[in-house]
Amino acid sequence: xxxxxxxxxxxxxxxxxxxxxxxxxxxxxxxxxxxxxxxxxxxxxxxxxxxxxxxxxxxxxxxxxxxxxxxxxxxxxxxxxxxxxxxxxxxxxxxxxxxxxxxxxxxxxxxxxxxxxxxxxxxxxxxxxxxxxxxxxxxxxxxxxxxxxxxxxxxxxxxxxxxxxxxxxxxxxxxxxxxxxxxxxxxxxxxxxxxxxxxxxxxxxxxxxxxxxxxxxxxxxxxxxxxxxxxxxxxxxxxxxxxxxxxxxxxxxxxxxxxxxxxxxxxxxxxxxxxxxxxxxxxxxxxxxxxxxxxxxxxxxxxxxxxxxxxxxxxxxxxxxxxxxxxxxxxxxxxxxxxxxxxxxxxxxx
Numbered sequence: 001x002x003x004x005x006x007x008x009x010x011x012x013x014x015x016x017x018x019x020x021x022x023x024x025x026x027x028x029x030x031x032x033x034x035x036x037x038x039x040x041x042x043x044x045x046x047x048x049x050x051x052x053x054x055x056x057x058x059x060x061x062x063x064x065x066x067x068x069x070x071x072x073x074x075x076x077x078x079x080x081x082x083x084x085x086x087x088x089x090x091x092x093x094x095x096x097x098x099x100x101x102x103x104x105x106x107x108x109x110x111x112x113x114x115x116x117x118x119x120x121x122x123x124x125x126x127x128x129x130x131x132x133x134x135x136x137x138x139x140x141x142x143x144x145x146x147x148x149x150x151x152x153x154x155x156x157x158x159x160x161x162x163x164x165x166x167x168x169x170x171x172x173x174x175x176x177x178x179x180x181x182x183x184x185x186x187x188x189x190x191x192x193x194x195x196x197x198x199x200x201x202x203x204x205x206x207x208x209x210x211x212x213x214x215x216x217x218x219x220x221x222x223x224x225x226x227x228x229x230x231x232x233x234x235x236x237x238x239x240x241x242x243x244x245x246x247x248x249x250x251x252x253x254x255x256x257x258x259x260x261x262x263x264x265x266x267x268x269x270x271x272x273x274x275x276x277x278x279x280x281x282x283x284x285x286x287x288x289x290x291x292x293x294x295x296x297x298x299x300x301x302x303x304x305x306x307x308x309x310x311x312x313x314x315x316x317x318x319x320x321x322x323x324x325x326x327x328x329x330x331x332x333x334x335x336x337x338x339x340x341x342x343x344x345x346x347x348x349x350x
Contacts, residue, residue: 108283
């Protein structure tokens with residue numbers, strides 16, 4: 001079925017035929033925003049921010065008093081984490097803005113953008129500074145101050161407790177949101193878990209390095225701890241940055257969701273074949289679905305419109321996050337139509 005001039009029609013949900021050039025493709029909006037989950041994530045981020053701000057000051061003071069490169073590396077780590085929490089709060093706020101004329105698909109991808117900045121912050125402010133501190137300690141040594149080192153170890157003990165509480169809070173939220181498979185989909189929550197887990201491990205390395213330095217008098221132990229913290233942070237930043245980049249430039253839906261959509265389209269008696277199916281995540285709970293389908297011969301204009309509306313609603317029901325659904329009806333040449341599955345009776349056609 002074609003519009004005047006031989007062009008293939010596209011259809012809006014309002015059941016009105018519209019040819020290319022006559023307006024925008026159909027859109028179905030059916031996915032509600034998970035504001036409750038966002039509120040919980042915001043509380044988790046705020047808890048982590050408060051902990052990191054207090055710990056960063058304590059580590060910096062302890063590091064200067066003790067002349068400890070490992071403790072100063074941990075201070076840089078906490079400063080980086082604090083800045084990253086600010087980025088994550090911006091992501092939670094800005095990604096929920098409604099669509100407008102300038103951004104018709106909404107602002108969901110801002111969540112991925114701010115998460116990418118957080119990864120860069122971990123790399124530059126945490127990883128690079130820690131490596132620098134370790135190299136400087138190996139080159140120039142570090143002055144031992146026993147009383148300062150004792151204070152530093154106490155600071156690290158308090159930091160370990162605070163970071164552990166923040167990590168438990170984040171892991172609890174992940175569990176409440178469906179476990180790792182579902183909870184870790186949120187880049188903000190995923191970043192908090194990675195930061196807190198890395199912080200707990202980093203504090204442990206710093207304590208071991210400082211203790212061995214005090215016992216042996218060899219700065220190499222503490223310098224090695226600082227280098228290890230730096231390498232750990234660079235690795236975590238790389239993993240977080242790679243995931244955020246993939247989502248930001250356009251990541252397809254999960255294979256399971258794509259398979260459900262294709263199976264639904266294949267099961268429609270009016271669809272002769274699915275020529276192409278494209279999906280892209282537009283946000284945490286927003287998915288764009290674009291399908292190019294060939295309909296069975298003999299459907300009139302009104303029938304095609306009804307079918308298009310029904311299929312789009314079915315897709316939105318099957319995959320809850322699919323809130324941007326586009327159907328493009330292809331027009332096969334007559335020779336190909338005669339050999340189609342419907343025409344030969346393979347899918348119940350004439």
